[in-house]
Amino acid sequence: MDSVPKVHVKEANDHLQRMFSRIIELEELGKQQASEIVSKDEELQKLRTVVGTIEEREKELTDLREKLASSEATVKRLVLDLKEREAAAVALKEKARHFDCILSSRAALERIVETLQLYGGDKVEANSEDSGVSVGTEQEKEEDET
CATH class of the missing domain: 1.20.5 (Single alpha-helices involved in coiled-coils or other helix-helix interfaces)
Structure with a gap:
């Protein structure tokens, strides 16, 4: 080798x-x-x-x-x-x-309407949506109711 x-x-x-x-x-x-x-x-x-x-x-x-x-x-x-x-x-x-x-004037307004009714003799109406007041002569009220 x-x-x-x-x-x-x-x-x-x-x-x-x-x-x-x-x-x-x-x-x-x-x-x-x-x-x-x-x-x-x-x-x-x-x-x-x-x-x-x-x-x-x-x-x-x-x-x-x-x-x-x-x-x-x-x-x-x-x-x-x-x-x-x-x-x-x-x-x-x-x-x-x-x-x-x-409303504070309501009583005065009602007295005015009554006075006008007594002395006026004519039909007086006060219509108010706020107060709901409707005023007329007694005879007219009766006629309206019938």
């Missing part, structure tokens, strides 16, 4: 040793990259959770904005209704004041 020179064997052994060292380096690099990938996956999952939470918050915010707009419209409607009712109340108070004034 041919003998292989020692230099070739030594070079082959050195080459194998370098390859073995490189394999160990590459394995360590692979472990590091796998660890980094796991870490990045965890970060990605956290980001997805945050994005999901943000989307939920945005939906809640949109719903709240819609409720706010609806509430503002309701408030505006109620304010207008309140103004209308206040205006109606003012008008009714004015009418009540006039009615009170008429």
Whole structure:
């Protein structure tokens, strides 16, 4: 058999040793990259959770904005209704004041009508929707009733 020179064997052994060292380096690099990938996956999952939470918050915010707009419209409607009712109340108070004034004069008006009936002899009528008073001679009253 041919003998292989020692230099070739030594070079082959050195080459194998370098390859073995490189394999160990590459394995360590692979472990590091796998660890980094796991870490990045965890970060990605956290980001997805945050994005999901943000989307939920945005939906809640949109719903709240819609409720706010609806509430503002309701408030505006109620304010207008309140103004209308206040205006109606003012008008009714004015009418009540006039009615009170008429009622406070009712007795005097009835005496005037009676006096006119006694001395006038003619038919005297005082019709008022507010007081409901209708005055005439006794004979005319009887004729109206029949």
